[in-house]
Amino acid sequence: MGSSEEEKASGISKLLERxxxxxxxxxxxxxxxxxxxxxxxxxxxxxxxxxxxxxVAVKNPYPHPIPICQISYILKSNTRAIASGTMPDPGSLKAKDTTMLDVPMKIPYGIAVSLVRDIGADWDIDYQLDLGLTIDLPVVGDITIPLSTKGEIKLPTLKDLF
Known part of the structure; x- marks a missing residue:
């Protein structure tokens, strides 16, 4: 390869790098x-x-709706997973607005009963909720927005059950 060919290759390499x-x-x-x-x-x-x-409140900065591919979640109590799941295709985010999403979570009855034994008199459990909101951005592709929150939730009372 001559020096002019090397210079061309170097120039193309620099252009690609830029x-x-x-x-x-x-x-x-x-x-x-x-x-x-x-x-x-x-x-x-x-x-x-x-x-x-x-x-879940999701603010869309774009002037067009963005499709939501899925929402996945893990609900934990004392680092123990008590519920997990995926909500496929929950709709789209409104353009230049905040969209409110409701993510349903089911705690199997057997786990809820074991939590009741652990909670004592206050009738609430400390939780950590980890969510992954996967959206489809034009040009970029699918991205997942990770969310994590902690708090307390009340367990149902007998009145709630009947």
């Missing part, structure tokens, strides 16, 4: 939707499970 840097910088500065868990509440109790719902 292009990679430019694209990486632009992707790093792309705004992404912001999400937060606003509340976790008791929903219902039945023979199989105790149902809770997590309310």
């Amino acid at each position: 292009a990679r840097g430019y694209v990486a910088e632009k992707l790093a500065n792309i705004p992404t939707p912001e999400a937060s868990v606003t509340d976790v509440n008791f929903k219902a109790a039945n023979r199989d499970s105790v149902d809770y719902v997590a309310n």
Whole structure:
């Protein structure tokens, strides 16, 4: 290879490197939707499970709706997973607005009973909820927004069961 061919190859290499840097910088500065868990509440109790719902607020900075691929969750009490699941295709985020999402969670009855034995008189449990909100951003592709929150939730009373 002659020196002019080496110079061309070097020039192309430098151009590709600059292009990679430019694209990486632009992707790093792309705004992404912001999400937060606003509340976790008791929903219902039945023979199989105790149902809770997590309310999630997601702010979309874009002037067009963004499809949500899925929401996955793990609900823990004292580092022990008590419920987990995936909510496929929960809809889309509203354009330039905040979308409220309800994520249903089922705690199997057997686990709920074991929690009742552990909680004592206050009738609530300390929890940690880890959520993954996967959205489909144009050009970028699927990204997952991780969320984690801690708090206390009340277990159902006999009145709630009947």
